[in-house]
Amino acid sequence: MTYSVLKCFACGSEYNINRNKYTCDKCGNILDVFHYDMEYTTTKLKGVWKYKNLIHPSISNEKIITKGEGNTNLYNSSRISKYSGINNIYLKHEGENPTGSFKDRGMTVAVSEGMRLNFKKTLCASTGNTSAAAASYSAFAGIESYVMIPGKNISANKLFQAIAYGANIVDIDGDFDTAMADIKKTIEKRNDFYLLNSLNPWRIEGQKTIIYEIMEKLKPDFISFPAGNLGNTSAFGKALMDLKSLGVINEVPRLIAIQAEGAAPFYEYIKEKLENIIPVKAETIATAIKIGNPVNFKKAKRSIEFTNGIVEKVSDDQILEAKREIDRSGIGCEPASAAAVAGVKKLRESGILDRGDTVVSILTGNILKDVSIIPEYKSLKISDIL
Template identity: 85%
Template sequence: MTHSVLKCHYCGAEYTIDRNIYTCDKCGNILDVYHYDMEYSLTGLKGVWKYKNLIHPGINEGTIISKGEGNTNLYSNSRISEFSGIDKIFLKHEGENPTGSFKDRGMTVAVSEAMRLKFNKTLCASTGNTSAAAASYSSFAGIESYVIIPEKNISANKLFQAIAYGANIVDIEGDFDSAMDNVRKTIAKRNDFYVLNSLNPWRIEGQKTIIYEIMEKIKPDFITFPAGNLGNTSAFGKALMDLKSLGVIDDVPRLVAIQAEGASPFYNYINGKQESIIPVKAETIASAIKIGNPVNYKKAKRSLEFTRGIVEKVSDDQIMEAKRAIDRAGIGCEPASAAAVAGVKKLRDAGIMHKGDTVASILTGHILKDVSIIPEHKTLRISDIF
């Protein structure tokens, strides 16, 4: 029978999942959820919870807080193939989740865990998508949510979602990293908040399911995605480790984390062979990945090592060029999402990816998540169409 614990990958310490703990008491590293005797068996539940036995096997189904997240579309489009130079490129659109981003996958598991532990307050730092998902799922569960937001560093669309869902908004000066630092200071002083950032290992369990769904449909050579706080980088490697160890897959696709040039500390860390990550002052048009000090960098490095992964960076101009291609293909995404496709084009031009490769690119957010950048367009008069 599957038995779940919180485990430190670095020193091996284990803790019961009934403790509200995110980092190791012994060495301070972020914990993983580890499932002993895990089996690849699917439930009769839908979406993310189809994989209950791989993400939270012990939770009572009556405790699960779900809004039907998961089971998002995998698009193939000739315009995207032409733009990227890859014939078999597929776009996994996480903007089709209930609040419009991939964060819903992690939030359904984390908020369900908050319910299991009987918390009545949640807390997160956010530049947008996390706040929207945290507020929505907390309200749906009847839990009060608190969101620490870096003033003037959040999309108005995302802030509106959090407000509409009833979150308590805490404005601070600074950026996402400042907001995250405030979360850490808050939980160090009091234990009545349940944290919903990717510091929480249960978030990672929910986000793993993106990979499960992709691998059920195609066998990619590469999986590309935007990288900010590196929760997805951590989750995707963990998912592939699961599938490999359980004998579900033989070949492991290479993970490709794409950062914005102005917010690329992980790129510098991996490609510069630094001993530790060096924080940067993040500046990019892609607000969802505008993070200069990602908390998950050690777990993300583990994912890259397991998959022979790549970290690349792209400029804001390259991001917007890719966004225009995705939007004009009728698919659409927020700016950060387009980094996943911009990275494919850059790697194809560099000869690292090839025309015949199979590539899955993950679009993390809906096109309406950030409409502050209005694309150039020509307005016609009615007489022009007669």
């Protein structure tokens, strides 16, 4: 029978899942959720919770807080194929989740775990998508949410979501990394808040299901995605480790983590083979990945190493160009999402990817998440079309 523990991937220390401190007492690294005797079996539940036995087998169905997240579409567009130079490129659109981003997958698991542990308040730092998901799922669970937001570094659309769902907004004079530092101080001093950032390994468990869904339908050579705080990078490698160890797949697709040039500490960390990540002052129009000191870099490195993955960076101009093509294809996405396709195009042009490769690019957020960048357009008069 499957049972779960919190386990340090660095030193191997194990802790009971009833604990809500998610760093190792011995070495300080972020803990993983580890499932012993895991089996690849699905349930009759929908979306993310179809994979309950792979993400949180011990939670009772009554504690699950879900809004039907997951089961998002894969799109194939001739326009994106032509633009990227990849014949078989598919777009997995996480913007189709209830609050408009992939964060709902992690939040359904994390908030459900918070309910299992009987918390009445949740807390997160956010540049937008996390705050929207945290506020929505907390409200749906009937508990309070507190969101630390760097007021000058968030899309108004995302802030509106958090406010509309009733979150208590804590305005931070700084950026996301400042907010994360304040989160850590708060959690150390108080034990009545349940943490919902990707320091929480239950978030990672929910985000694994993106990979499960892809691999059920395709066997891609590469999977590309935008990389900010590196929660997805961590989750995707962990999901592929699951599938490989369980014998579900033989060949492991290579992960491609794409950062914005102005917020690329993980790119430098991997490229220069550094001992530790060097924080940067993040600057990019892609606010969802505008993070200069990502907390999950060690877990993310594990994912890149396991999959023989690639870390690349793209400019804001390349992101905007890719976004225009995705939008004009009728699919649409927020700016950060477009980095996934911009990176594929760059790697194809450099010869790292071949035209015949099968690639899945993950679009992490809905087009309406950030409308501050309005494309130029020409208006017509009625006489022009009569």
